Amino acid sequence: MVKCSVKAPAKINLSLDAIRKREDGYHEVEMIMTTVDLADRIDLTLTEDGKIKVDVSEGFVPSDHRNLAYQAASLLQERYKVKQGVSIYITKRIPVAAGLAGGSSDAAATLKGLNDLWALGLSLDELARIGAEIGSDVSFCVYGGTALATGRGEIITHIESPPPCWVILAKPPIGVSTADVYKRLKVEEVEHAKTEEMIKAIKNRDFNGICDHLHNVLETVTLEMHPEVRHIKEQMQRFGADGVLMSGSGPTVFGLVEKESRLHRVYNGLRGFCSDVHAVRLIRS
Ligand SMILES: C[C@](O)(CO)[C@H](O)COP(=O)(O)OP(=O)(O)OC[C@H]1O[C@@H](n2ccc(N)nc2=O)[C@H](O)[C@@H]1O
Numbered sequence: 503m504v505k506c507s508v509k510a511p512a513k514i515n516l517s518l519d520a521i522r523k524r525e526d527g528y529h530e531v532e533m534i535m536t537t538v539d540l541a542d543r544i545d546l547t548l549t550e551d552g553k554i555k556v557d558v559s560e561g562f563v564p565s566d567h568r569n570l571a572y573q574a575a576s577l578l579q580e581r582y583k584v585k586q587g588v589s590i591y592i593t594k595r596i597p598v599a600a601g602l603a604g605g606s607s608d609a610a611a612t613l614k615g616l617n618d619l620w621a622l623g624l625s626l627d628e629l630a631r632i633g634a635e636i637g638s639d640v641s642f643c644v645y646g647g648t649a650l651a652t653g654r655g656e657i658i659t660h661i662e663s664p665p666p667c668w669v670i671l672a673k674p675p676i677g678v679s680t681a682d683v684y685k686r687l688k689v690e691e692v693e694h695a696k697t698e699e700m701i702k703a704i705k706n707r708d709f710n711g712i713c714d715h716l717h718n719v720l721e722t723v724t725l726e727m728h729p730e731v732r733h734i735k736e737q738m739q740r741f742g743a744d745g746v747l748m749s750g751s752g753p754t755v756f757g758l759v760e761k762e763s764r765l766h767r768v769y770n771g772l773r774g775f776c777s778d779v780h781a782v783r784l785i786r787s
């Protein structure tokens with residue numbers, strides 16, 4: 503096999519809590535993450551020149567060593583002394599710098615695709631451990647589905663999928679730096695998430711319970727920096743989403759909607775003033 507295509511789905515954080523700042527500069531977190539069916543596409547083609555080459559459908563995403571898919575390929579190539587190179591084409595559909603783990607998911611998909619193409623025989627757990635060296639969200643993206651992520655986000659405990667529902671994603675035309683948001687977070691002052699309650703609601707397939715326990719400690723920080731995120735949250739609530747929260751470090755806001763009849767109202771209402779809106783579903787593991 504010399505080529506393959508891999509899907510790289512986005513994630514949302516149903517809850518995100520920061521427990522404390524660690525000595526290595528990262529925050530100890532507790533997050534409930536789940537994948538949604540908005541995905542980038544990664545096309546991998548092996549080459550004999552030993553080089554890693556990245557091209558991206560979006561001009562403003564870096565196509566050099568800063569690209570997380572490049573880093574994933576480079577890490578595997580060096581560690582397993584692979585002689586072949588790879589040409590990576592990324593078709594971006596996930597909004598960039600959005601809190602949806604687009605780059606992390608591209609890296610995870612590249613790890614999985616190259617594990618097959620280079621016949622490395624690594625397990626998902628091994629790929630997730632390698633992924634953690636690239637970024638805190640990459641381990642989760644290797645597995646997908648729904649999980650509790652702890653540590654700095656790289657320790658993954660699988661949980662069952664939430665009951666099916668629609669997810670509306672709306673991103674204002676700004677990008678947010680995760681490092682910036684964490685830097686401004688006053689972890690000793692946060693109102694903590696009820697992570698156990700969220701897990702219980704998911705296990706009980708209690709859609710209203712899930713909506714009641716949506717909580718993200720980074721939201722206050724990003725809302726202060728970007729009032730347009732608050733505006734989108736308010737509009738999403740006004741148009742009738744059952745539960746609304748900012749994902750990750752933002753600025754994307756997601757709304758959970760149980761009934762399809764209401765989906766159109768929320769989607770069309772938001773499209774009125776926000777150009778980057780997607781109606782997607784949760785992906786069951
Ligand atoms: C906000 C989330 O997207 C939620 O899923 C993740 O926590 C961030 O994951 P990520 O983008 O893969 O983040 P990384 O590339 O590992 O880290 C970017 C920067 O965010 C800060 N960071 C990240 C994760 C974490 N648990 N604590 C932190 O303080 C650090 O300053 C780090 O330098």
Ligand SMILES: Nc1ncnc2c1ncn2[C@@H]1O[C@H](COP(=O)(O)OP(=O)(O)OP(=O)(O)O)[C@@H](O)[C@H]1O
Pocket residue numbers: 563564568569570571592597598599600601602603604605606608609639677678680750751752
């Ligand atoms: N494959 C990639 N796709 C998108 N951005 C990438 C990629 N590789 C590197 N980047 C860089 O990473 C930055 C953050 O982009 P990304 O879309 O991964 O953010 P995010 O969705 O906020 O991630 P997270 O939720 O994990 O914090 C971008 O500004 C871009 O410069």
